[in-house]
Amino acid sequence: MSETHPEPIDPETAPAAAPSAPRPLSLRGRAFKALALSPEPPLPEWLAGLDAALKRSPTLLKGRAVILDCAQLKPEPDALEMLMNELKARGIAVLGIEGADTVLDGLPPLLVKGHPSEKVEIPSVPAEPEPQVVTSITVEGSVRSGQSVINPTGDVTVMGSVSSGAEILAGGSIHVYGALRGRAIAGAARNPRARIYCRKFEPELLGIDRLVRTAEDMGTALRGKAAQVWLDGGNIRMASLD
Amino acid sequence: MSILGLFQKRSSGAVARDRLQLILAHERAESGRPDLVIQLREEILAVIANHVAVEPDKVKVTLERGEGVSTLGLDIELPLGASAKLDAKLAAKLAEVAANKGSAKPASSKKAA
Amino acid sequence: MAKVLVVTSGKGGVGKTTTTAALGAALAQGGQSVCVVDFDVGLRNLDLVMGAERRVVYDLINVVNGDAKLPQALIKDKRLETLHLLPASQTRDKDALTDAGVARVMDELRDKFDWVICDSPAGIERGAQLAMHHADVAVVVTNPEVSSVRDSDRIIGLLDSKTAKAEKGEDMEKHLILTRYDPMRADRGDMLKTEDVLDILSIPLLAIIPESQEVLRASNLGCPVTLNNPLCAPARAYADAARRLKGETVPMSLPVERKSFLDKLFMRRAA
Numbered sequence: 001m002s003e004t005h006p007e008p009i010d011p012e013t014a015p016a017a018a019p020s021a022p023r024p025l026s027l028r029g030r031a032f033k034a035l036a037l038s039p040e041p042p043l044p045e046w047l048a049g050l051d052a053a054l055k056r057s058p059t060l061l062k063g064r065a066v067i068l069d070c071a072q073l074k075p076e077p078d079a080l081e082m083l084m085n086e087l088k089a090r091g092i093a094v095l096g097i098e099g100a101d102t103v104l105d106g107l108p109p110l111l112v113k114g115h116p117s118e119k120v121e122i123p124s125v126p127a128e129p130e131p132q133v134v135t136s137i138t139v140e141g142s143v144r145s146g147q148s149v150i151n152p153t154g155d156v157t158v159m160g161s162v163s164s165g166a167e168i169l170a171g172g173s174i175h176v177y178g179a180l181r182g183r184a185i186a187g188a189a190r191n192p193r194a195r196i197y198c199r200k201f202e203p204e205l206l207g208i209d210r211l212v213r214t215a216e217d218m219g220t221a222l223r224g225k226a227a228q229v230w231l232d233g234g235n236i237r238m239a240s241l242d
Numbered sequence: 243m244s245i246l247g248l249f250q251k252r253s254s255g256a257v258a259r260d261r262l263q264l265i266l267a268h269e270r271a272e273s274g275r276p277d278l279v280i281q282l283r284e285e286i287l288a289v290i291a292n293h294v295a296v297e298p299d300k301v302k303v304t305l306e307r308g309e310g311v312s313t314l315g316l317d318i319e320l321p322l323g324a325s326a327k328l329d330a331k332l333a334a335k336l337a338e339v340a341a342n343k344g345s346a347k348p349a350s351s352k353k354a355a
Numbered sequence: 356m357a358k359v360l361v362v363t364s365g366k367g368g369v370g371k372t373t374t375t376a377a378l379g380a381a382l383a384q385g386g387q388s389v390c391v392v393d394f395d396v397g398l399r400n401l402d403l404v405m406g407a408e409r410r411v412v413y414d415l416i417n418v419v420n421g422d423a424k425l426p427q428a429l430i431k432d433k434r435l436e437t438l439h440l441l442p443a444s445q446t447r448d449k450d451a452l453t454d455a456g457v458a459r460v461m462d463e464l465r466d467k468f469d470w471v472i473c474d475s476p477a478g479i480e481r482g483a484q485l486a487m488h489h490a491d492v493a494v495v496v497t498n499p500e501v502s503s504v505r506d507s508d509r510i511i512g513l514l515d516s517k518t519a520k521a522e523k524g525e526d527m528e529k530h531l532i533l534t535r536y537d538p539m540r541a542d543r544g545d546m547l548k549t550e551d552v553l554d555i556l557s558i559p560l561l562a563i564i565p566e567s568q569e570v571l572r573a574s575n576l577g578c579p580v581t582l583n584n585p586l587c588a589p590a591r592a593y594a595d596a597a598r599r600l601k602g603e604t605v606p607m608s609l610p611v612e613r614k615s616f617l618d619k620l621f622m623r624r625a626a
């Protein structure tokens with residue numbers, strides 16, 4: 001920020017005028033805090049940075065008094081004009097220019113002797129969350145009683161069996177190429193399209209998304225068969241694969 | 243030979259009962275003074291060391307808990323040159339130590355040439 | 356260098372100590388030098404089954420603590436020269452068994468014997484984990500009964516994750532011994548079928564030990580069943596198991612079973 005401090009003109013010392021002359025204009029000095037933009041070369045990069053800041057905080061410079069500090073950029077006159085146009089295009093009204101040698105017609109006035117003031121924090125918006133990498137886990141052997149296999153971001157495939165007392169928790173689907181005797185919960189990351197497949201259906205507990213069913217409510221029709229389990233309109237459905 | 247012959251006349255259940263009674267009696271007595279045997283051994287070793295330098299490795303302790311009496315066996319390899327007089331003196335000393343410690347019979351010591 | 360075997364189960368009372376004594380004696384009878392080690396702390400069982408309860412001076416904790424050297428703690432069997440016992444402590448705190456201490460003792464045992472058989476306590480806590488940690492081979496003892504099978508499965512999971520072999524990424528050789536097998540109940544369908552147990556546990560079958568009075572009799576007398584009465588059914592089954600452990604191919608025999616079952620057993624062993 002820089003302050004503008006023009007020399008005050010004391011109206012008391014101004015010479016008294018003739019009674020019929022118009023009243024003398026009184027001018028006072030005023031000091032304001034203004035935001036200073038200090039572009040650095042290379043200009044395109046700086047403009048990109050400006051755009052990113054504006055994207056994060058669109059009202060950053062809205063209605064603010066902005067001073068353009070050209071000390072670092074030291075632009076040629078036509079470069080300065082181009083810069084002004086760029087800033088105008090972004091809705092940034094420049095109050096004055098400092099750090100330039102000459103000023104051109106049509107451009108804001110030249111300012112001198114700016115005093116630095118405290119920094120202005122650009123409010124930061126949290127960075128975009130990392131996109132979730134979807135992974136798949138494969139267990140080569142069996143999952144024994146007491147063991148847990150958890151993969152919140154993807155599928156779980158078990159080449160062996162899942163013993164009674166073991167647990168599989170997947171964000172995606174669960175595929176068991178042996179017997180499923182333990183607990184299987186698929187679609188744990190709010191994925192109602194996840195399914196559970198197994199070659200021998202004997203689970204203790206099944207779950208898809210937030211719905212859960214225990215062995216008691218599964219009936220005996222599918223027991224020992226190859227089966228798939230899925231969610232259909234808020235109900236857990238089970239059917240033989242053969 | 244097979245110990246089966248000894249037990250054929252008695253049922254295995256009876257043998258089990260006897261074994262249990264014996265060992266439990268010992269264990270109940272020992273729970274008041276654990277590691278008695280270990281202490282005994284340490285002290286005996288110390289006594290021997292006063293007379294002759296013996297390596298701890300060369301002292302072997304065995305124990306047989308019996309009905310009326312338990313037998314503590316000490317196998318000590320004495321270095322070459324220990325004299326016969328030492329034997330008698332040592333045996334007396336050891337008997338003293340053993341008597342102080344409990345109702346165990348005195349240890350028997352053997353000498354290796 | 357010795358082979359270290361752990362006899363474990365998860366569930367209590369299924370026949371670990373009986374199996375340890377029987378296998379130890381059978382291997383020693385075959386000329387191998389064997390040491391059986393009781394890994395329980397606070398409860399001492401192996402010495403009773405081996406008939407050495409009256410001769411215990413030092414135990415595993417004494418050796419770990421340095422109160423005694425290993426040779427002083429080892430009890431030689433009166434019947435078999437090449438069979439020794441390292442008893443457990445009856446009185447001391449289980450925390451006295453340190454990882455480093457046990458590792459040191461195991462190394463010493465490995466140097467002295469052909470086979471070191473570790474009798475694991477029941478459960479999955481420290482004693483059981485210590486017993487299995489240094490093993491090259493595991494024998495999982497299971498009764499054909501639901502809780503025993505589930506506990507054995509849990510133990511197998513631990514064998515694959517908490518042992519030195521597992522930590523090195525190596526596979527541990529595992530075998531199943533089915534104990535307390537009653538052929539008549541099996542025929543009637545009143546007992547979990549052997550195929551079912553094998554299907555659930557998925558480890559190769561080492562032996563089926565039939566339920567027998569001889570086991571109790573031998574324990575009463577303080578003699579491993581393979582020594583006490585080598586001709587009885589469980590003794591023969593254990594003797595066959597010992598031979599299979601040594602690498603011999605011995606056909607699985609259980610005369611009361613139907614033929615189709617035997618065929619399935621052959622297929623299972625070949626897998």
